[in-house]
Amino acid sequence: MMNDRIEKAFNEQLNAEMYSAYLYLSMNSYFHSVNLPGFAQWMLVQAEEELQHAMKFYNYIVEKGGRVILTTIEESQSEWDSPLAAFEHQLAHEQKVTGLIDKLLNLAAELNDHPVHEFLQWFVKEQVEEESNARDLVNKARMVGDDGPGRYMLDRELATRKHKLIAAPKS
Numbered sequence: 597m598m599n600d601r602i603e604k605a606f607n608e609q610l611n612a613e614m615y616s617a618y619l620y621l622s623m624n625s626y627f628h629s630v631n632l633p634g635f636a637q638w639m640l641v642q643a644e645e646e647l648q649h650a651m652k653f654y655n656y657i658v659e660k661g662g663r664v665i666l667t668t669i670e671e672s673q674s675e676w677d678s679p680l681a682a683f684e685h686q687l688a689h690e691q692k693v694t695g696l697i698d699k700l701l702n703l704a705a706e707l708n709d710h711p712v713h714e715f716l717q718w719f720v721k722e723q724v725e726e727e728s729n730a731r732d733l734v735n736k737a738r739m740v741g742d743d744g745p746g747r748y749m750l751d752r753e754l755a756t757r758k759h760k761l762i763a764a765p766k767s
Contacts, residue, residue, distance in 0.1 A: 597660070597661050598660040598661060601703060601707065602704070602712055603660075606656065606662070607657065607664060607665045609697075611666075611667055611669060613650035613653060614646070614647070614650045615669050615670055616643075616649070616689065617643045617644075617650065618670075618672045619673070619685075620639045620640075620642040620643035620686075621639070621643045621672075622673060622674045624636045626674065626675065627679070627682070632679060633755060634750070634754040634755030635679060635750075637754060637755045638755075638757050640759075641758065641759045644759045645759070649722070652718075652719075673685065678742075679747070680734065680737040683733040683734045683737050686730045687731055687733075690723065690730045693723060693726070694723040694726075697716060697720060697723055700712070700716055701713065701720070733754075736750055
């Protein structure tokens with residue numbers, strides 16, 4: 597059986613992961629609207645990954661005998677001043693998510709919940725990768741600035757990103 601505080605916190609994290617997917621779908625739409633289909637592809641894959649993250653929390657709650665409570669997902673921003681501003685928003689958002697995972701780890705430690713601690717280790721590693729990728733995008737966007745050929749080349753590079761399935765949790 598799942599601790600009530602962990603269950604509540606995991607339901608909140610599930611919602612936060614769904615919000616992340618909304619945010620990245622919103623960025624996908626923004627990039628399409630400014631004719632950057634490669635940037636849009638990057639964000640589509642990002643959104644798909646966030647949905648998988650949400651499902652990891654969903655499945656864990658169910659597997660531990662808890663109850664998933666789906667709540668309203670907050671509306672996300674839909675306009676940015678530039679591609680760089682969108683990437684900076686992504687980096688800030690991933691840093692926020694890292695903080696949320698850290699809080700879950702602290703709660704697991706407080707409650708001596710070793711299975712939760714073990715489950716969250718995947719997310720710790722994932723957040724290192726997420727922040728690194730977002731920081732890389734910010735740096736690349738800063739390098740090319742408003743340079744048309746540079747932006748075109750970056751758009752082509754980002755278009756190559758493909759979705760990779762994350763192994764489904766055991767049922």
